[in-house]
Amino acid sequence: MSEQEGRNAVNPPREEGRAILLLRARGLAFAVYADECECVTPWAEPAPLPHAPAPVLGVASVRGKMRTVLDPSRLLEASGLGHESPAAAHAFIASLAGDEQLALACESTAPATLDADDHISPPDSPAFPARGTFQHGGETVHLLDPARLFEAAMSGTERRRQRAVNREP
Numbered sequence: 001m002s003e004q005e006g007r008n009a010v011n012p013p014r015e016e017g018r019a020i021l022l023l024r025a026r027g028l029a030f031a032v033y034a035d036e037c038e039c040v041t042p043w044a045e046p047a048p049l050p051h052a053p054a055p056v057l058g059v060a061s062v063r064g065k066m067r068t069v070l071d072p073s074r075l076l077e078a079s080g081l082g083h084e085s086p087a088a089a090h091a092f093i094a095s096l097a098g099d100e101q102l103a104l105a106c107e108s109t110a111p112a113t114l115d116a117d118d119h120i121s122p123p124d125s126p127a128f129p130a131r132g133t134f135q136h137g138g139e140t141v142h143l144l145d146p147a148r149l150f151e152a153a154m155s156g157t158e159r160r161r162q163r164a165v166n167r168e169p
Contacts, residue, residue: 020114022141023094023106026073029141030104031112036146038095039063040109054078055153057105062095067103069093070153072144076128078155100150112136114143127152 019034039062046058046069055074059066090105114120120132120143129148133140 017116018114020112020143021094022110022112022136023072023104024108025071025090025104025106028073028076029136029139030072030106031114031136031141031143032094032096032104032146033114033143034111036097038097040092040094043090043092043105046105053153053155060093060103062093062103065095065101067093067095067101068150068153069103069105070149071105072142075149075152076142078152096146096149098146100146102146102149104144127155 020031021034021037021040023030023032041062044060044062046060048058049056049068052058055070055072055078057069057071060069061067090107092106092109093103094106094109095103114134118134118136120134122132123130123142124133128142129145129152131143131145133142135141
């Protein structure tokens with residue numbers, strides 16, 4: 001294997017002009033690659049889940065599938081990257097592709113293109129489920145990694161509540 005092939009195996013070359021979906025949640029900018037988003041639908045209030053961590057808003061039906069709706073701004077706070085931002089009314093649910101059946105709550109969405117000359121910096125915290133950050137329109141955008149969203153939302157919580165077991169003396 002040549003040295004160039006070795007470098008490309010670790011850091012694959014970026015695709016030029018890859019489509020992204022820009023999202024805004026509580027005044028912060030986020031993005032996902034467009035091919036990782038199945039659809040964007042108008043807001044439907046999720047049914048809350050008992051004992052769910054703060055980033056999990058609940059579950060909502062989107063085109064006949066139940067989706068776990070996450071607030072990406074609360075994921076940022078849960079990762080230790082605190083950001084004081086005013087609560088805003090959600091307007092959309094962006095459903096993500098994948099087996100986890102996740103969706104993101106957001107106030108606005110816009111298609112965009114991530115050009116090859118856009119520099120993606122490493123994420124500010126390894127606990128935050130982002131591929132990195134980049135600048136768009138003068139603000140920092142967090143490029144989310146859908147494969148790590150559920151784990152990040154559930155960090156620090158047990159997935160199942162332990163039941164009391166009758167033990168004989």
